[in-house]
Amino acid sequence: MNSIHILGISGSLRADSTNTIILNSFQEHLPRHVTFEIFQGLGEFPHFSPELQDTEPVTRFKNAIQQASGVIICTPEYAFGVPGTLKNALDWTVGTGDLNDKPLAVISASPLNSGGDKALASILLTLTALGAKRNEHSALSIPNIKQKIRDGKVTDSETISLLKAQAENLMELISSVQG
Numbered sequence: 001m002n003s004i005h006i007l008g009i010s011g012s013l014r015a016d017s018t019n020t021i022i023l024n025s026f027q028e029h030l031p032r033h034v035t036f037e038i039f040q041g042l043g044e045f046p047h048f049s050p051e052l053q054d055t056e057p058v059t060r061f062k063n064a065i066q067q068a069s070g071v072i073i074c075t076p077e078y079a080f081g082v083p084g085t086l087k088n089a090l091d092w093t094v095g096t097g098d099l100n101d102k103p104l105a106v107i108s109a110s111p112l113n114s115g116g117d118k119a120l121a122s123i124l125l126t127l128t129a130l131g132a133k134r135n136e137h138s139a140l141s142i143p144n145i146k147q148k149i150r151d152g153k154v155t156d157s158e159t160i161s162l163l164k165a166q167a168e169n170l171m172e173l174i175s176s177v178q179g
């Protein structure tokens with residue numbers, strides 16, 4: 001069996017981020033043999049410019065993507081869009097195509113009823129440009145997230161089921177690539 005490693009990327013830099021909590025809940029539904037890490041340092045990237053060379057932490061980010069069998073992004077919505085730190089990090093991967101054909105799932109979460117749907121739509125367009133490997137089940141928007149979390153854990157049973165389905169779908173995408 002090929003070893004499987006999944007990279008989590010949180011679009012929030014907050015220490016008690018609801019999106020990071022969701023990533024931690026997502027990982028609980030991965031099979032035992034699968035390893036998981038959440039990338040640290042997204043807020044330290046320089047502003048992307050094609051004229052700049054990759055430096056730490058950009059190289060570490062690209063290596064983490066390249067070494068991952070699959071990627072899960074979970075992001076809030078800011079001002080109806082994708083947080084600048086996350087979009088900036090994704091922009092760094094355009095030239096080197098690190099996410100091209102990479103199995104990937106994306107989740108937006110919001111305290112509002114909208115579930116961050118505008119940020120989700122926007123990041124899906126970006127991920128299409130980057131060539132990430134997705135299917136029709138690889139995106140999820142979670143509304144009213146504050147009511148679905150208690151003591152740093154997702155407690156809402158429907159949301160837990162949806163995260164389990166996301167984990168299973170990402171595993172299927174990875175299997176389809178690894179053969």
Ligand SMILES: Cc1cc2nc3c(=O)[nH]c(=O)nc-3n(C[C@H](O)[C@H](O)[C@H](O)COP(=O)(O)O)c2cc1C
Nearest residue numbers: 012014017018019076077078079080110111112116
């Ligand atoms: C400046 C600012 C703008 C925001 N804009 C939106 C928005 O457009 N849509 C939305 O659903 N939530 C918006 N929010 C609320 C965030 O979704 C909320 O703070 C969320 O908990 C952040 O995610 P985190 O808990 O992972 O840090 C905004 C919050 C801030 C501070």
